[in-house]
Amino acid sequence: MSTGDDVDPRTGYCATTSSFRSLRPPPPMLPPPDVPLTFPAFALSLLPSPLPAHPALLDAATGEAVSYPAFLSQARALVGALRSRELLPPLGRGDVAFVLAPARLDVPVLYFALLAAGVVVAPANPAHTAAEVARLVALSGASVAFAVSATSHKLPAALPVVLLDSPRFRSLLDDRSSGEPLLDAGPAVRQSETAAIQFSSGTTGRVKAAALPHRCFIAMVAGYHAQHVQSGKARETTLMGAPMFHSMGFCFALKGLALGFTSVLVTEAVARAGLKGILDAAERWRVTEMLAAPPVVSGMARLSCCHLASLGRVICGGAPLPGSVAERFRRQLPHVDLCMGYGSTEGGGISIMVHRDECSHVGSAGRISSNVEVKIVDIVTGEPLSVGQKGELRLRGPSIMTGYVGDDEANAAAFDSDGWLKTGDLCYIDQDGFVFVVDRLKELIKYKAYQVPPAELELVLQSLPEIVDAAVMPYPHEEAGQIPMALVVRQPGSKVTEAQVMEHVAKQVAPYKKIRKVVFVDSIPKSPAGKILRRQLTSYLQSCPAARL
Numbered sequence: 001m002s003t004g005d006d007v008d009p010r011t012g013y014c015a016t017t018s019s020f021r022s023l024r025p026p027p028p029m030l031p032p033p034d035v036p037l038t039f040p041a042f043a044l045s046l047l048p049s050p051l052p053a054h055p056a057l058l059d060a061a062t063g064e065a066v067s068y069p070a071f072l073s074q075a076r077a078l079v080g081a082l083r084s085r086e087l088l089p090p091l092g093r094g095d096v097a098f099v100l101a102p103a104r105l106d107v108p109v110l111y112f113a114l115l116a117a118g119v120v121v122a123p124a125n126p127a128h129t130a131a132e133v134a135r136l137v138a139l140s141g142a143s144v145a146f147a148v149s150a151t152s153h154k155l156p157a158a159l160p161v162v163l164l165d166s167p168r169f170r171s172l173l174d175d176r177s178s179g180e181p182l183l184d185a186g187p188a189v190r191q192s193e194t195a196a197i198q199f200s201s202g203t204t205g206r207v208k209a210a211a212l213p214h215r216c217f218i219a220m221v222a223g224y225h226a227q228h229v230q231s232g233k234a235r236e237t238t239l240m241g242a243p244m245f246h247s248m249g250f251c252f253a254l255k256g257l258a259l260g261f262t263s264v265l266v267t268e269a270v271a272r273a274g275l276k277g278i279l280d281a282a283e284r285w286r287v288t289e290m291l292a293a294p295p296v297v298s299g300m301a302r303l304s305c306c307h308l309a310s311l312g313r314v315i316c317g318g319a320p321l322p323g324s325v326a327e328r329f330r331r332q333l334p335h336v337d338l339c340m341g342y343g344s345t346e347g348g349g350i351s352i353m354v355h356r357d358e359c360s361h362v363g364s365a366g367r368i369s370s371n372v373e374v375k376i377v378d379i380v381t382g383e384p385l386s387v388g389q390k391g392e393l394r395l396r397g398p399s400i401m402t403g404y405v406g407d408d409e410a411n412a413a414a415f416d417s418d419g420w421l422k423t424g425d426l427c428y429i430d431q432d433g434f435v436f437v438v439d440r441l442k443e444l445i446k447y448k449a450y451q452v453p454p455a456e457l458e459l460v461l462q463s464l465p466e467i468v469d470a471a472v473m474p475y476p477h478e479e480a481g482q483i484p485m486a487l488v489v490r491q492p493g494s495k496v497t498e499a500q501v502m503e504h505v506a507k508q509v510a511p512y513k514k515i516r517k518v519v520f521v522d523s524i525p526k527s528p529a530g531k532i533l534r535r536q537l538t539s540y541l542q543s544c545p546a547a548r549l
Helices: 039-046 068-083 106-116 130-140 167-173 214-231 247-258 268-272 274-284 294-302 323-332 408-414 454-462 498-506 534-543
Strands: 019-021 055-059 065-067 096-100 120-123 144-147 161-163 194-199 209-213 237-240 262-265 289-292 313-316 337-344 348-352 373-377 391-396 421-429 435-440 445-447 450-452 467-477 481-490 517-520
Touching: 039 106, 039 214, 039 247, 055 068, 055 106, 065 068, 068 106, 068 167, 096 106, 096 130, 106 120, 106 167, 106 247, 120 130, 130 194, 130 209, 161 167, 194 214, 194 247, 209 214, 214 247, 214 348, 237 247, 237 274, 247 262, 247 289, 247 337, 247 348, 268 274, 274 294, 289 294, 294 313, 294 323, 323 337, 323 454, 373 421, 408 421, 435 454, 445 467, 450 454, 454 467, 454 481, 454 498, 467 534, 481 498, 498 517
Parallel strands: 055 262, 096 120, 096 144, 120 194, 144 161, 237 262, 237 289, 289 313, 313 337, 445 481, 481 517
Antiparallel strands: 019 373, 055 065, 194 209, 337 348, 373 391, 391 421, 421 435, 445 450, 467 481
16 A cells, blocks of 8 residues: 555556555545444534534425434434334344335435434335336345335335335324434444445446445545535535435435535426426525536526526536536536536445536546545556556445445456456546546447547537537447447537538547447437436437438
8 A cells, every 4th residue: 555655646646556546635534444333323423513503404396394403303213113113023234125215305314214223225216117126126135115105016015115105104203202312223333334235327237236335425425524624615505416316316415414414305396397497496495506417517508597696516427528518507607616526336436526626627527536546457458557548447445335235246347356346437547637537348339459439429529519419339330340320419400411420520539430420310318317328229229210320
């Protein structure tokens, strides 16, 4: 391990270990790893006494709020119910609770109580089908589920279910008589024990269940706490634009509670109203911070009437954001820092922009987060690379998963022999220590002897004003093996041609990266986070009437 003396203060590169270290100060609040500790116990140690007077949680649609004292009272009552027979067979350390519910004020309370009791939280997208839910329940090994009336029918019949919208559950939260100690999880829970099971994206392969220990969330929140103290701000009011079943939303929900923020939940009524609903909520509740997927950022950049005087920063991640959109956003909202970040279900928060000067590095995903060590390796030889060299990014540190539940084959593929987590992302780190994510290795197009990253070409395509959106995919070719083909959504009324699109790209990339075929389509299939659903592109192309092959 490096002593720090041989770490380049500008890039973070350590010549001794051939790895990159975070340039951010080590969080002073991070406890030693061998101290028994749950995440809720750590979170409560960060909160002031007396507890904050402002709301912990607020429903963006109704304005209903939960104060910090009420939040802790509800969590304490729920812990008592979990350990008794009031609710269902007693739940305790190591049991897995599956959560299938939309954003609600009681969901963070449930998360906090389950974690405090040593129960593993396994949240899932309530939009999943019954077949998908059954698969996730089996993967996680859940012994109970928490759902709402609208989602409970998707759960396996044999699984005990607690309805969050039932009078019984509400009465438990309102029970002020429980004297159950919130921080007593029975036998001491180690930080290395699993706190949550989160399901990795199914857009690039079969869905897997990633086990994340208490230490993971403690380390991430310790880093955020250090940044918050350094900023000198009293608190944030955060619009939770990321779903709380998603790894980013889950982490930020826990972060908000630990740092004494007010988390404004984007509940179903707001989500149904789309971009207008989100912006109306941001303005109504005078939020200072927003979590936003690239489609939301793009929408904000297009609106001339978007002001949001209280907003200071937008944290964006989950998919690439075209540089042209980032520049337009900054012109439209010059008082708002657009903070790009990079992370994954398995690796936690890898990098992020923090200060305004960092946010000016358009195209990057920020600098390496606290407690994170990164290595860039050659995708063929596995040899470590240095500054400015592209390769697979690998991770080490307390914020990564312990492994995939019940999947030895996937775990063997996920970690190298030295314990580094393989991200599968093609990246490089520049002379100022900023991370640039080029593409997913599995998605590289094999053109002759070259490897072409689709995401790089997509950003070039989206810089053409006549293009609204674009995706690049491999197209079979007898000589080359594969050629890059672009699916392009034109601006309304645009007559841009295939030749003009190809010429635009050819001027900006190496010859082997050129687009060699263009198909005009009405839309590009994407996830709610803005990720292109690449596995669906081929079938989508075949069924799209606008496609002309």
